[in-house]
Amino acid sequence: MQMTIFTLPISMILFFVLFFGIGFILNMLLRMSWIMAIIFPVVALLIIDKVRFIEYFTNTGEAFSSLGHELSQLVTVDILILSSGLAGAIVAGIVIKMLRKKGYQMF
Numbered sequence: 001m002q003m004t005i006f007t008l009p010i011s012m013i014l015f016f017v018l019f020f021g022i023g024f025i026l027n028m029l030l031r032m033s034w035i036m037a038i039i040f041p042v043v044a045l046l047i048i049d050k051v052r053f054i055e056y057f058t059n060t061g062e063a064f065s066s067l068g069h070e071l072s073q074l075v076t077v078d079i080l081i082l083s084s085g086l087a088g089a090i091v092a093g094i095v096i097k098m099l100r101k102k103g104y105q106m107f
Contacts, residue, residue: 003077015085023092033096036089044082048074 003011023036046053048070055063 008077008080011081012084015081016088016091018088019085020088020092023089024096027092027096033100034093037086037093040086040089044085047082048078 019036019040026035026039027033045067049063049067050070051063051066
């Protein structure tokens, strides 16, 4: 599938907003500022890999081999989109820290 010049920025913005929102909500509920930034690599690997999660425990060798192959096949567009999701998760942690510092008890 080809990604057009219009699709890339929209995808990057969507991933940023998606992971910012999820990170912000998790930070409010769990009161852990960097929870989404810590969880993000696992979520990204689940997005990238086509192996079921349980196979990492039942068929470890093949699952990690498949993961390595999928990681080596990532193109620049995929890396940019996933990086914008990581940036959203990190910005959510920064925003929560700033809000707590300014005295907002809910956050």
